Amino acid sequence: MSAPGWVICQYCDALYRARALAPAQLARCASCRAVLGRGGRLDAGRLLALTVAAGIVFVIANASPVITLSAHGQFNHATLLQAVAAMLRGSDAAIGVMVGVTLFVVPLLQIALLAWVLAFARLRRRAPAFVPAMRVLQLIHPWSMTEVLLLGVLVAIVKLSASLSVITGAGTYAIVALTLLITLIAKRDTAALWELGGR
């Protein structure tokens, strides 16, 4: 049994009557000021386009070197996956797991699951396995760290350019674009997707 017409704050358990919100209107909890809901429709088509773009940029960001170093005629470059693989093989497996999960596995899952759910939402339908997909998206959300990678790349460039010459390339810019796109899609409020269809 559910209680339709009620909204409950996740942070303080405050109970409110559900109200229709105007587009761009924000409902805030009166006692703890958490955001309870946003007005306006979720534009699944636009969000899906951004998700597909994120998927393409994700491939570029992982296929091309993040940073290339040169020193006395020697060149060294690392893609994200090479860095992770090298750590997993060596004695630094724990770091490899942390970096691999937060920078590769989680963003990939976010893009894939969002694309799956949104592709059906665009047709006003619930995707097969909608509930597990939404549950996984919620579970992995705090562990997505592409924006930290962007800052990490900047720090590494400053650190290394003191003694070596640092070359940036497509992979570097792809991380900038991926950070923007992931912020646009994965940090968005997808609560409206639950309104689709029945169970």
Next chain:
Amino acid sequence: MKVARARDFGLIGCRTCGLANVAAAGSCRRCGTPLAARKPASIGRTWALLLAALLLYIPANVLPVMYTSSLGTGSSSTILGGVVDFWHAGSWGIALVIFVASVAVPTVKFLVIGTLLVSSQRCSSWARLQRTQLYRAIEFIGYWSMLDVIVVALVCSLVQFQFIGTAEPRVGIVFFGLAVVLTMLAAMSFDPRLIWDAPAARRMGEG
């Protein structure tokens, strides 16, 4: 203004989809998630995770996080040592960023979660709004502490030159990364609704 609490009306907000459910239902009507009025054993779990994180944070700061060798001479650096190196090299901005991410944010997280735990255990009604806002803030900033782990991973996979120099991670960074993961888990296991519970509600609930 007096705000009604869902628990007093026998309602539970689903933690997965947010739907208001009748508490007696057992699982959410819309998504099937089992319903719990509060996260189970929230305070005990959060204390355990917080203390474990604090314990790991000590070797994370004492032990070296990276070893660099160039032209036959090698040196190890700790987290704070790395900040000092950037500062001396004139990169004050980067020194500040790493200091905030690796030292300030974890310290603030330890203090905030500790304060939230103690005040919730006492069912304190002090600064409930501000405590909830602090909780949301640490939820939001916590993961930036992984910065140093990512920098060490990048630098060590790049600096692999014969003769010129190499960089290798050291065990301190593993302790540091695990400490950050544990503080994130601690923040997730804390139930911010406990901040708002009155003592009577706590006795009837799970505590």
